[in-house]
Each structure stands twice: as C-alpha cells, then as structure tokens.
Amino acid sequence: MADMKDAHVVEIPVDEEHKQKLSCAIQHHPLMEISQSPGHLLLLKLWQREEDLFGRRISLKETRMDSIKREIFQICCFFLTFHGFFFTILFTSSVGTKEHHTCQKWWIPSLVSVSTSLVLSFLVQVKLYRYWKVWNQLQREKVGNRALTRCIQELRMKGASFDLNKEPRTGKRIKSSSVEIKWKPLTWCSQNLITVCLVCFSGLAFAASKFILCGF
Template sequence: MAEQRDNHVVEIPVDIEPQKQSLFADAALGAIQHHPLTEISKSPGHLLLLKLWQREEDLHGHRIGAIEARLETIRRGAFQLCCLYFAFHGISLTLLFTSSVNQSEDRRACKNWWVPSCLSLLTSLVLVCAVQIKICGYWKVSRHLQRERADGRALTRSIQELRMKGASFDLSKEPQTSKRMKSSSVEIKWRPLRWCSQNLVTICLLCFTGMIFPACKFIPCG
C-alpha cells in the first residue's frame, strides 16, 4: 500500500485594508495636486487674476443692487406724478361743475371757459413733461442695468473657466460681453413699436389731456 501523506495548507492572513487605504490616500493626494485650484494657488499670476475677478464680481453685484434701487425710486416717482395728475383733474372738474351749477343767469362761467381750460392744459403739460422725464430716465437706467448684468454674467463665466482650467488658463484673456446681433431692417421695423411701448403712459396722459380740454368748456356751457 502506498503511503498516504497528509498535505497541510497553512493560510497566513494578510490584512489588505491598510493597503487599500494607502492606495486611496495616494490617489486622493495626486488628484488634489493636479486639481485646477491647487494649480492656481501655486501660480501667482492666476491667483491674483482670480482674486481681482472675484472682487470685481462683488462690485458688479453692489452696482446692480444700487441700480435696481434707483429704478424703483424712479418708478415710484412716476407713479406719484400720475396720481397727482389725476387728482388735479378730479378736483378741478369737480370745482368747475360746482361753479357751473351755481352760476347766475348771465352764465358768466360760460363766457370765461377758456380760463379753466388753459389752466388745465398748462398744468397737464407740466405734469406730463415731468412724467416723461421720469420715463426717459427709467429706460436709460434700465439699459445700464442690462449692461451691468451682461458684464456680470460674462465675468462669472470667466471665473468658472479659470477655476476649471487652472494654470492652463490664458492670462491675457478678458471677459467678453455677449451682444445680440440684430439686422438693421428688424431695428427699423420694430423701433416705432418699441418707442410706443416705452412711452405708453405719456401717450395715455396726452390723450386724456386732449379730452379734458373741451370738457372744461362743455361743463360750464352745457
């Protein structure tokens, strides 16, 4: 009979967890070293550019907030002038109607109808001009706000690009504002409509003034 030999296999336990942790730490360290922000921190030029753009981005935010507050002030002022306009005509028409009811037989108020008419017309034109000045200022500031927002968006995109590219970012590159290209024919076609939409309040006030002027004669002479 052949001799039977017992083969004993001895397993030596090996702890591979520290090895995995070491490999993971090495990979994380390599990723951090090659991260764009790490490259920027090691490059004085890119780091300075990032700080300057971040500061400029904060300034853009403050300017946009100030412009929005100015727009709100102009809008409130125009609304108050419109309220004053209608309050004046409401009071003047009420007084004119009261005087026409209490007038004597000689109808003296009818003979002097041009006095309240001219006074109403002059006051209306002054208030309408004041409203128009507010509206022009509003749209001027609104265009300024749009430019500031466009510049802010372009600056934000440049900062994001710098953070993504790291040291490979071109330092000579500047933020470019996006401009919408429009043909001259479209501008000419839509310019009157845009002007009417921007000055709709003034147009309505002028139409109302045109109706008030003959009413100042019709009320005392009617």
C-alpha cells in the same frame, strides 16, 4: 458615559497607493494649481472683486429703478387728484350761474387744466427717460456680470492651464437695420405709454371744460 468608554474606534487601513493617488489628485486639482500660480491666483482675486462690484452696481440700479417708479406713480396720482378737484370745482361753479357769462370765459379753466397737465406730463416723461436709461445700464451690467461669471468658472475648472490673456467678452445680438426701423416706433410707444395717456387725457380735459361750461 459607560457606553462611550466601551465604544471602540475602528480604523480603516489605507495603503500607500491610495495615499499617493489622493495626494496626486489634490496636487493636480485646479484650485490647488491656481493657489500655486501667482498669476492665476491674482487674476481669480481680481475677477472675484470685480464680480462683487458688478453685484453692488446691479443692486443700486435696481433700487434706483424702484425709486423712479414710485415717483412716477406719485405724479400720476397727483395728476388724477388735480383733475378730480378741478372738474368738481368747475361743475359746482357752473351750476346756478348764467350760462352765457360762464361760457365766455371757458378758455381760462381750460388753459389752467392744459398747462398743469402738460407740466405733470413733462415731469413724468423726464422720469421715464431716467428709468429707461438706468434700465439700459442695468442690462449692460448684467451681461458683463454673466460674462465675468463664465470666465471665473472656466478659470476654476482649468486651473493653471487657463489662458491669462483671456478677457470676459459680452455677446452682442446682431439685428438687421430693417427690423430696428420697423419696431422702433412700437418700442418708443411702449416705453412712453404713460406720457401718451396723460397727454391724451389732457386733450379730453380741455374739451370737457368747455362742455361743462357751455354745453353742446
């Protein structure tokens, strides 16, 4: 306490010229200009609100994509589990029975396997379609959010000199039609690779059912 009483406050004198420069700098600051201009202030508030809405929509779409990925994973796990039990039951039922009797009805388990596989593959394809649809929407939201963020930054930097008629513009990449046609099948295969694998596995399971019951 004694040290605090003995402490001295040193005041740095500031002349009127520095005060005027400081006051002038504050008055001409872009944010001060925006606060004094009703139109620019309203535009800034609207864009900030829209930016917040962009962030919420992006978050919701990312959550939706994670949910769809979990659903696809669960269907694939059920697909593999089903075929694991199916081949186990098929193999145990073929052991100890007459080969001619079981071979005559090989198409019944094969039909069950193919039908179940196609249904599960269709469900996966529906989920994939929804996933890529949400992904495209997410990309558009991100592009719009970036364009809006650039406009907000420009407004804060320019202040009252900012053009109120300016709107956020999203840049579009120009692609030639030949490139799109060339890479479109590859893009489709990469986006639906899971479904392609499930369908191929279904065909192998169909042939494997006959092989287990009838042999070569």
